Amino acid sequence: MIAPLFYIFAGLAIVAALSVVLQRTPVYSALSLILVLCSLAVIYLLLGAQFLAVIQVIVYAGAIMVLFVFVIMLLNARQESPTDHSLFARRLGLPLLAVFLAEVIFVVVGHFSGTVFAAGATFDGGPGAVGGLLFRNYVLPFEVTSILILVAVMGAVVLAKKQL
Amino acid sequence: MITVQASDFIRILPQEILSAFAILVMVFEPFLPSSRKVVLGWFSLLGVVAAGAAAVRTSYSLGPAFNASIAADPFSIYFIALFLLVAALCLLGSFNYLQRDNINHGEFYALILMGTVGMCFMAASTELIMIFLGLEISSLSTYVLAGFKRHDGLSNEASLKYFLLGSFATAFFLYGIAFVYGLTGTTNLMTLSERLSRTGTGGTPLLWVAIVLMFIGLGFKVSTAPFHVWTPDVYQGAPAPVTAFLSVGPKAAAFAVILRIFLGAFHAVGSVSFQMLWLSAILTMVVGNLAALWQSNVKRLLAYSAIAHAGYVLVGIAAGSAEGVSAVLFYLTVYALMNVGAFILIAPIAGTGERALRVEDYTGLGYTRPGVAACLTVFMLSLGGIPTTAGFLGKFYLFRAAIHAHLIGLVIVAVLTSVVSVYYYLRLVVVMYMREGQPQATSEPLPLALRVALATSVIGIFVLGLFPLLLKKKGEAEASPRHTKLAQVR
Numbered sequence: 066m067i068a069p070l071f072y073i074f075a076g077l078a079i080v081a082a083l084s085v086v087l088q089r090t091p092v093y094s095a096l097s098l099i100l101v102l103c104s105l106a107v108i109y110l111l112l113g114a115q116f117l118a119v120i121q122v123i124v125y126a127g128a129i130m131v132l133f134v135f136v137i138m139l140l141n142a143r144q145e146s147p148t149d150h151s152l153f154a155r156r157l158g159l160p161l162l163a164v165f166l167a168e169v170i171f172v173v174v175g176h177f178s179g180t181v182f183a184a185g186a187t188f189d190g191g192p193g194a195v196g197g198l199l200f201r202n203y204v205l206p207f208e209v210t211s212i213l214i215l216v217a218v219m220g221a222v223v224l225a226k227k228q229l
Numbered sequence: 230m231i232t233v234q235a236s237d238f239i240r241i242l243p244q245e246i247l248s249a250f251a252i253l254v255m256v257f258e259p260f261l262p263s264s265r266k267v268v269l270g271w272f273s274l275l276g277v278v279a280a281g282a283a284a285v286r287t288s289y290s291l292g293p294a295f296n297a298s299i300a301a302d303p304f305s306i307y308f309i310a311l312f313l314l315v316a317a318l319c320l321l322g323s324f325n326y327l328q329r330d331n332i333n334h335g336e337f338y339a340l341i342l343m344g345t346v347g348m349c350f351m352a353a354s355t356e357l358i359m360i361f362l363g364l365e366i367s368s369l370s371t372y373v374l375a376g377f378k379r380h381d382g383l384s385n386e387a388s389l390k391y392f393l394l395g396s397f398a399t400a401f402f403l404y405g406i407a408f409v410y411g412l413t414g415t416t417n418l419m420t421l422s423e424r425l426s427r428t429g430t431g432g433t434p435l436l437w438v439a440i441v442l443m444f445i446g447l448g449f450k451v452s453t454a455p456f457h458v459w460t461p462d463v464y465q466g467a468p469a470p471v472t473a474f475l476s477v478g479p480k481a482a483a484f485a486v487i488l489r490i491f492l493g494a495f496h497a498v499g500s501v502s503f504q505m506l507w508l509s510a511i512l513t514m515v516v517g518n519l520a521a522l523w524q525s526n527v528k529r530l531l532a533y534s535a536i537a538h539a540g541y542v543l544v545g546i547a548a549g550s551a552e553g554v555s556a557v558l559f560y561l562t563v564y565a566l567m568n569v570g571a572f573i574l575i576a577p578i579a580g581t582g583e584r585a586l587r588v589e590d591y592t593g594l595g596y597t598r599p600g601v602a603a604c605l606t607v608f609m610l611s612l613g614g615i616p617t618t619a620g621f622l623g624k625f626y627l628f629r630a631a632i633h634a635h636l637i638g639l640v641i642v643a644v645l646t647s648v649v650s651v652y653y654y655l656r657l658v659v660v661m662y663m664r665e666g667q668p669q670a671t672s673e674p675l676p677l678a679l680r681v682a683l684a685t686s687v688i689g690i691f692v693l694g695l696f697p698l699l700l701k702k703k704g705e706a707e708a709s710p711r712h713t714k715l716a717q718v719r
Binding site: 169176215219 | 233241248252255295298299334336339340343346347350356358362369370372373376377379388435438
């Protein structure tokens with residue numbers, strides 16, 4: 066049951082991610098991104114991380130995407146016009162990307178071929194377990210994240226405020 | 230059951246003090262009139278000194294902290310001391326600059342302190358998640374600092390380029406971490422090292438991909454070729470004291486991470502890291518030094534020279550021995566002194582708005598401003614690696630370590646390219662002393678704070694150049710306990 070679901074949603078995530086990049090209209094890109102985030106949430110669920118799946122939908126697909134769409138509306142972003150790509154990017158960009166992707170896929174497939182994946186809920190992915198990890202094993206990263214956010218806020222003010 | 234103890238907090242004391250001072254700077258900022266903002270700068274300097282005292286305290290209670298996400302070991306203390314030195318020199322060099330260029334805001338000092346916090350966390354972390362957080366804290370601060378001249382087009386461009394390419398590079402690093410976690414089930418460097426050595430040497434192709442991805446992310450931060458393209462533009466556009474900060478601080482921090490990850494955790498798969506480091510070192514030295522030959526802008530020239538110096542450091546890392554690590558530690562301190570010195574000296578020479586930045590603008594500077602020219606000459610000679618300066622001994626130790634590790638080809642390239650580099654360093658000296666002309670540079674006397682910073686750098690360069698063992702012994706002690714296994718890598 067898990068394998069077909071995984072393939073469906075993994076495929077959906079990849080197609081939607083391509084759509085994020087290829088769409089010319091920013092709003093379409095943002096909407097495709099919601100699809101990517103929701104497919105990822107399903108994959109988390111398949112792995113047994115139900116709390117992360119819910120958070121993914123609420124925080125990313127919900128709150129952050131609303132911000133994205135607001136910013137796009139406020140900036141009144143129109144359809145992108147194609148830029149004159151640099152010669153380097155046009156000639157070498159796609160081939161290099163293709164080589165890199167092929168390499169990664171080859172290695173990953175070679176490594177995992179024959180193994181059974183997604184063993185399902187072998188661990189507790191509930192809020193209690195996540196909270197325990199976050200506030201015991203990873204309490205320092207959790208606290209230091211607040212410094213990171215403080216720096217980000219400071220940076221946004223410095224760069225964007227009209228009169229400092 | 231894991232509990233947090235008081236000793237855990239003592240082991241991250243320098244980071245705590247720096248963060249506290251950064252927050253205090255932001256609290257006091259609104260209450261000071263814009264003419265008195267420099268008070269905040271001196272206050273930040275006090276914070277750096279206090280953090281230095283805290284580092285001394287930490288060095289008396291070494292050990293892992295917070296469930297082994299961070300380690301207070303001699304290695305991290307050494308790097309924290311280095312970052313504090315860099316932060317102090319940059320702060321001293323920036324006071325006058327900020328007033329002159331009318332960007333005198335308290336946020337500048339807070340961001341410098343926060344950037345230093347991030348770098349300290351990077352050097353001290355033994356947990357990939359913490360390394361990532363440290364990397365992001367230091368990166369975000371430097372992205373903003375690069376664009377601190379908000380009404381200057383070049384500065385904005387620098388900030389944007391640094392931000393976009395930097396985020397891209399961070400994504401690679403994160404991708405690598407994800408692969409490592411998927412393969413080994415841990416992000417802790419010690420556990421990682423154990424698990425990898427248990428599964429035997431060589432590793433799987435998937436692990437190689439992870440190693441390469443992580444190296445791309447870190448290679449961007451230390452600006453190794455071919456991930457260096459952002460460097461000249463960012464160094465040129467950023468305000469000069471910021472360039473001084475980001476040409477040394479984040480670079481040294483990323484080197485600390487490279488040492489910990491590639492020589493520490495991944496030593497079981499040393500051959501892959503070795504080939505990658507070897508190739509990257511050669512490319513970086515050649516590209517950096519050759520491109521610097523064609524530069525007419527002093528900041529761009531020093532940017533390419535900074536790229537080349539990253540290549541020399543990679544030579545020491547590729548050696549993979551305890552001797553190599555100790556040489557790298559010594560070299561990073563030397564590099565910090567001479568590079569920070571050169572960049573904070575450029576600021577007053579260039580004048581308001583940093584206009585006089587071409588090499589020709591330095592014509593005749595040796596006669597009109599002998600003191601300034603003499604300082605710049607010392608930095609250039611040291612960067613070029615002329616004997617009696619610390620730059621020479623730094624390179625000597627690096628190349629000797631590489632020869633002992635039988636990396637003859639690498640050393641030949643390194644020596645040849647450093648000979649090339651002498652040409653462009655001396656070009657500046659020749660222009661200052663041997664050409665007649667009226668320099669474009671302003672003639673106002675240097676402010677006291679800047680003089681202190683310059684004197685520290687120049688004295689440091691000569692002291693380390695003549696009595697290297699003062700620091701070298703320390704570097705060896707730092708390198709030995711953690712990296713003794715490294716000699717057996719190959």
